[in-house]
Amino acid sequence: MMQLDLETLQLSSALGRAAYLVVFVIVALRQPKELCLWHWIGAIVSSMIGSVLMADVPVSRWLTFYEALTIYTFYAASLVLSWSGLRLFNERRVRLPVIGLVILLPGLSYIAALSVGITMRTALAGVFVLCSIYAAFGAYEAVNRPADQRLWAAYIVSATLGSYAAMLMATLILLIGTDFPMNSSDSAMISMVVDQAAGILVYFGYIAMAKERAVRTIEKISTTDPMTGLMNRRGLQAELEKHKRERPPEQLSGLFLADIDHFKTVNDTHGHDAGDAVLVAFAQRLRRALRKDDIIARWGGEEFLAILPEANAEMLATIAERLRHAVQTEPFALPSGQKIALTVSVGVSEMPLIASEFEPATKRADTALYEAKRSGRNRICSTPFRRNVSNLISTAAVHGGDKRGQGSAGMMPSAAE
Secondary structure, three states: OOOHHHHHHHHHHHHHHHHHHHHHHHHHHHHHOOOOHHHHHHHHHHHHHHHHHHHHOOOOOOOOHHHHHHHHHHHHHHHHHHHHHHHHHOOOOOOOHHHHHHHHHHHHHHHHHHOOOOEEEHHHHHHHHHHHHHHHHHHHHHHOOHHHHHOOOHHHHHHHHHHHHHHHHHHHHHHHHHOOOOHHHHHHHHHHHHHHHHHHHHHHHHHHHHHHHHHHHHHHHHHOOOOOOOEOHHHHHHHHHHHHOOOOOEEEEEEEEEEEEEHHHHHHOOHHHHHHHHHHHHHHHHHOOOOOOOEEEEEOOOEEEEEEOOOOHHHHHHHHHHHHHHHOOOOOOOOOOOOEEEOOEEEEEEOOOOOHHHHHHHHHHOOOOHHHHOOOOOOOOEEEOOOOOOOEEEEEOOOOOOOOOOOOOOOOOOOOO
């Protein structure tokens, strides 16, 4: 009866792995450039071959040299290819020669240990040490991603591989510290149950990780401007909602709209490729000018919007001036190799981070931006946060005021005029 149960477990394990193998092959054929899938397929195939070979060995005897080298190599390949697949999934490099050497190490170490007279139990303990290390590395790699990129499914994989590593270490303790029979039907049954459960969870986790990442990728595409890599309007709204939950509504923040001056002339004179290059370069300067936690979006065309949490009027003006200066002082390189000088106009306003205030703040900043354009471009204007937004106030873009004496607010005269 025990033999029948063991055979049944071996059959169900093989069928389970075969089912996952079919799924992975179908997915990999649809996405042949996803190398992690091929490594995971290699892990499944290696595990299947190792299990089939192990099933042919009577549980009552130890493995021969050749059997040990072959079987332990396939089991090691299953763990190592799982780890390398996780590294590729996380967009890290793997070196195939190193992988090959690591795969061969458990089998070779077992043979070498027996060759110098070490007992089979001790030699087998060395195999378990190496395999537990491989499983632990896989557990770590599964969650070794930036905090904002971690996947829930990866924790399933990490926990399973970590538990598998702990199980291997527990077996190591039994090998070294006790006389528990390792070549018995009972031990074979335990190993088969643990191996089958771990395999199901890990392979399911891989599929779930791939799907979860695909969903996140789609979400990112839907909220990101493909040209500049900044948020689009949808992405900005989602990020704004998050910041609203994290900050008290009475806390004022800053908002500004920046528009590249005479951008249509760039497209008309140099072509749309040149215009695209300018937009990408401008987005990069915008990122550098703002703070790490500021929310930046391409608002449309050559217009960009930024929300600066907890930025008062003075800080808002300082950051806007930093951007204006960065645009004016450094020409933009075009794909043709030519460089052109451009300027930017900025409209700013304060706002509390509550849903009802975003649209009014945007309108105030747009009104200020219109005034900056009307007053000669290459300058910063602001509309104060109050119910009556008709009272437009110009904010100095540089110290010293307007050289042409256009008003007491001291707006920066346009270099393009």
